[in-house]
Amino acid sequence: MLARRYVFRLIALAVLLVFAAFFFVPIMWLILAPTKTDYQLVHDSPFAFGSLSTFAHTFNRVINYQGQLMLIWLKNSAIYSIGGTALALLAAIPAGYGLALTRFIGRRTLLAITLVVMIMPATALVLPLFLEASAVHLLGTVWAVILPFAFFPFGVYLAYIYFSSTIPKDLLAAARIDGASEWGVFRHVALPLARPIVALIAFFAFVADWNNYYLPFVMTYTNSQYPVTIGLQILIGSAPIFSPTASGYAASEIYRPDLAMATLIAIMPVLIIFLFAQRTLVQGMLAGATKE
Amino acid sequence: MTIPSAVVVPDERASVRRGLRARRGSRKRPPAATSRTAGYFFVAFYVVLLLALGVAPAIYAIALALSAPGGIGFAHFINTFNFFEFAPAFEHVLEFEGIWLISQTIFVVALALMVHTLERRVSTTFRFIFYLPGAMAGAASAIIWLFMFTPSGSPWAFILHAFHYQVLSNTVAPGNLFIIFAIMAFFTGAGGWIVIMYGALNNIPRELIEAAEIDGSNVFQTAFRIKLPLIRKWIVYMLVLSFAAGSQLFVEPQILAVATNGEVPAQWSPNQLAYYLAFQLDRFNDAAAVSVDLLVVGLIVAVILVWRGKLFEVD
Numbered sequence: 001m002l003a004r005r006y007v008f009r010l011i012a013l014a015v016l017l018v019f020a021a022f023f024f025v026p027i028m029w030l031i032l033a034p035t036k037t038d039y040q041l042v043h044d045s046p047f048a049f050g051s052l053s054t055f056a057h058t059f060n061r062v063i064n065y066q067g068q069l070m071l072i073w074l075k076n077s078a079i080y081s082i083g084g085t086a087l088a089l090l091a092a093i094p095a096g097y098g099l100a101l102t103r104f105i106g107r108r109t110l111l112a113i114t115l116v117v118m119i120m121p122a123t124a125l126v127l128p129l130f131l132e133a134s135a136v137h138l139l140g141t142v143w144a145v146i147l148p149f150a151f152f153p154f155g156v157y158l159a160y161i162y163f164s165s166t167i168p169k170d171l172l173a174a175a176r177i178d179g180a181s182e183w184g185v186f187r188h189v190a191l192p193l194a195r196p197i198v199a200l201i202a203f204f205a206f207v208a209d210w211n212n213y214y215l216p217f218v219m220t221y222t223n224s225q226y227p228v229t230i231g232l233q234i235l236i237g238s239a240p241i242f243s244p245t246a247s248g249y250a251a252s253e254i255y256r257p258d259l260a261m262a263t264l265i266a267i268m269p270v271l272i273i274f275l276f277a278q279r280t281l282v283q284g285m286l287a288g289a290t291k292e
Numbered sequence: 293m294t295i296p297s298a299v300v301v302p303d304e305r306a307s308v309r310r311g312l313r314a315r316r317g318s319r320k321r322p323p324a325a326t327s328r329t330a331g332y333f334f335v336a337f338y339v340v341l342l343l344a345l346g347v348a349p350a351i352y353a354i355a356l357a358l359s360a361p362g363g364i365g366f367a368h369f370i371n372t373f374n375f376f377e378f379a380p381a382f383e384h385v386l387e388f389e390g391i392w393l394i395s396q397t398i399f400v401v402a403l404a405l406m407v408h409t410l411e412r413r414v415s416t417t418f419r420f421i422f423y424l425p426g427a428m429a430g431a432a433s434a435i436i437w438l439f440m441f442t443p444s445g446s447p448w449a450f451i452l453h454a455f456h457y458q459v460l461s462n463t464v465a466p467g468n469l470f471i472i473f474a475i476m477a478f479f480t481g482a483g484g485w486i487v488i489m490y491g492a493l494n495n496i497p498r499e500l501i502e503a504a505e506i507d508g509s510n511v512f513q514t515a516f517r518i519k520l521p522l523i524r525k526w527i528v529y530m531l532v533l534s535f536a537a538g539s540q541l542f543v544e545p546q547i548l549a550v551a552t553n554g555e556v557p558a559q560w561s562p563n564q565l566a567y568y569l570a571f572q573l574d575r576f577n578d579a580a581a582v583s584v585d586l587l588v589v590g591l592i593v594a595v596i597l598v599w600r601g602k603l604f605e606v607d
Contacts, residue, residue, distance in 0.1 A: 008511050012406040019403055020421045023483065025447050026436045027424060033439070046447035091338040098334025105328065110335060112598060117346050119533060119594035120587075123540035127566050127583040128349035131356060131576065151345035156338055182330035211430040213543040218567070229431040229543075236435065236551045256439070263435045267428045274427040 033260035034058040041256050058261045065235075065254070069223055070262065073231035078269075079142060080216065080227055081209040084149025088205045089198060092152055096159020096197075097190055101172060102182075111160070118153040123214050130218045144219040145227075149209045155201040162197040163190065203277060207270050228266040235262050350587060356580035368581040372569070375578070381562045384470060389538045392474035393531055400482050401527060404489035405515050419490060422483035429480040434547035437476050461555055464548060469556065473544050485530050492523040529597070536593040539586060542567075562586055 029046055035058075036050035044050075063070050098104075099111055125148075133144045167190055175185045213229040220226055226234070239254040254262075360367045372378050403422070407415045428436065439445070441463040443452040457463045464472060496519060504514050520527075545560040559565045562582055570579035 005511065009409065012409060016403065016406055016410075016418055019399070020418060023425050023479065024421050026440055026479070027428075029439065029447050030436055042445040046445060046449070091341050094334040095338035098331045102331035102334060103328065104331030104335075107331065110339070113342070115598045116591070116594040117342070119536065119597055120590040121537045121540040123542060123563060124583065124587045124590045125346070125349050126563075127570060127579055128353035128587075129345065130570075131580065132349045132352050135352070147341075148345055151341040153342070153346075182333070186334065207427070207429075211428075211432070213430045213546075214563070217546075218571075232431045232435055233547055233550055236438075236547065239551075256445075259435060260439065263428075263432050267432045270427045271424075274424060 030260055030264055034257045034264060036257055038255040038257055041260075054257070055261075058257045059265075062258050062261045062265065065258070066223075069234075070228070070231065070265065072224060073226055073228040074265070076220075076225060077210055077227040077229070077266075080145045080149060080212075081206050083142065083146040084152075084209045085202055085205040087146065087150030088152035088155050089201060091150060092155030092159050092201055093191070093194060093198060094186065095156045096161075097163050097186055097194075099156070099160045100162075100164035101167065101169070101190070114153045114156050114160075118157050122148075126214050126218055129215070133219060139219065140221070140225070142225075145216050148215055148219075149205070149212070152201070152205050152208075155205055158201055158204075159194070159197055162194065167193055199277075203273065207273070210270050232259075232262060232266055235259055353580045353583050353587065356577050357584045359577060368577045369585075371575075372578045372581045372585075375565075375569075377557075377559045377565055377568075378562075378582075381559060381565045385539055385541055385561050388470040388473050388477075388541065389535055391471055392477050392538060393534055395474065396478055396482055396485070396534060397527060397531060399478070400485045400489060400530065401520070401523075403482075404486050404493060404523075405519060407486065407490055408493045408519075409511070415490070419483075419487050422486045424483065425480050426484050430543045431547055433476055433480045434544045435551075437472070437479065438548070438551050441472065461552060464552055464556055466556075469545070469548075469560065472548075473541060476544050477538065481534070488530075489523055489526060492526045493519055496522050532593055532597050536590050539589050 032047060032049060033041055035052065035055040036044060036048070037054060040048070040050050040054075099107060099114075129148050130139075133139050138144045138147070171189060172185050175189045180188065210227075211229065212227075213233075216225075216227045216230055217233075220230065223234075235254050236259065239256070239259055357368050358364050358366070407418050410418070425433065438460070440448055441452070442460045443449050443457050443463065444459075446452060452463060455462075501514060501518060504518050509517070540563055541561040542563040545556060545564055546558070548556040549558040549560070549564075559568045563586065566579045566582035566586070569575045569582060
């Protein structure tokens with residue numbers, strides 16, 4: 001019995017290690033690739049380390065590509081993601097509070113609609129949103145991207161769950177008896193207690209916005225507007241290795257290590273958030289959810 | 293395709309305990325002390341966004357799709373249905389969904405069960421490694437996997453060579469695409485689900501598992517008879533949500549289309565087809581019709597889940 005259990009554990013560990021390799025090898029490769037030249041990337045072992053100077057050289061090539069396009073794309077991504085996340089929080093936190101702790105006609109309907117739109121993939125609305133943005137002449141402005149990002153029903157749902165499960169109702173009642181206004185109760189009692197859920201919603205919204213591709217793909221159409229996800233696609237388009245006919249970029253060709261470096265730069269903000277926030281987030285994801 | 297984030301694990305343990313004690317929980321009601329106007333005030337901004345960016349575009353798309361020369365009609369739906377790339381696009385996505393959903397379900401559940409048998413510190417490391425690729429969902433993961441699928445220089449070259457693939461275009465042959473997109477989707481999405489399943493498993497009361505073990509239940513019996521039934525609804529939830537998200541596939545085939553210079557067609561998925569109709573052919577009404585098709589798929593799935601699934605307890 002004990003022996004069998006031991007064997008089982010060994011097999012489980014082996015399987016887990018295989019999958020860990022599946023998930024981790026691409027990331028490791030991505031970090032090592034920019035340390036190598038294009039030739040080394042193809043001919044050396046995938047896990048060989050090139051040199052730091054090559055890494056720096058590649059970094060400079062990517063940053064300086066076509067007049068520092070990369071920096072413009074990154075700046076755009078930051079504007080869209082931070083703007084979208086800020087507005088999403090402004091809408092979601094009070095809405096979750098209102099849905100959880102106040103009563104009004106249509107509350108349950110609003111909750112049900114929120115759940116439906118939360119589950120529906122956001123991509124389903126991208127083309128309709130484009131047509132709408134075009135009708136109201138928002139195309140070409142940052143709002144065409146930021147406003148759709150601001151609509152984040154998942155955040156409303158998270159805030160609703162949090163407020164309805166963690167804020168003691170007596171506390172709010174006590175504040176009211178002390179003469180606090182409805183806004184005062186929210187602002188001075190509920191909001192200070194909501195810090196964990198604000199962080200959680202900000203995390204989900206920011207990651208989703210930063211990685212979003214389809215919406216800005218449809219809403220933006222110049223380099224000065226593209227976020228870095230679209231920028232990556234442009235770089236691929238000008239990499240002769242993947243697009244043999246890519247021409248016109250002869251002076252500033254993009255090679256494989258450049259592409260890997262650009263990808264690494266593009267995911268860096270989200271990766272950093274993942275690395276530093278993972279413990280809090282996983283706990284928050286589970287703790288904020290316990291609903292009695 | 294970042295779905296798993298859209299999930300919250302309920303306290304399974306609490307509900308099981310309640311069940312064990314056979315006690316009926318009474319629902320707490322929010323206090324009626326607040327005025328209604330306060331409620332409207334708090335939800336106002338969100339409702340404006342919901343109407344302007346959720347409801348309005350959907351209605352606008354439906355109106356465009358239904359507009360016909362003589363008033364209202366299904367001409368645009370019929371148009372797109374007869375479009376030669378319409379059926380293949382939906383077939384592609386169904387094939388992709390099939391292989392992705394089956395493998396994701398098996399692997400996520402199996403890995404979560406295995407991780408759950410480990411010591412906490414070891415299991416944290418594994419969960420983190422599984423979860424990390426979630427940071428690169430979308431364009432980044434598509435590019436990374438382009439490299440992974442290029443036989444020269446890929447860490448997985450030994451596997452690709454076993455299939456006699458010499459260049460990228462061998463790997464991304466039309467017959468392989470649905471598997472390739474399934475691998476990409478699994479890479480970025482599975483970790484989040486493993487974390488969620490692990491959370492659900494953690495909520496199973498220890499005494500329940502210990503009781504089974506004392507009764508002589510082995511690892512597999514405990515897994516299949518005790519643990520699986522208790523996380524079943526999360527598995528169903530994962531399936532349904534993944535199906536809805538998978539039907540919207542766009543960025544991965546789009547990046548591949550660019551990278552292979554059209555070898556992978558730019559109308560591979562229905563969303564790409566809608567984009568193609570709108571922006572390459574200027575057939576906006578037809579594009580709206582395809583969007584409405586996709587919207588309906590998402591809507592049906594969402595409504596079933598909310599009303600039948602009982603996953604989200606709307607108090």
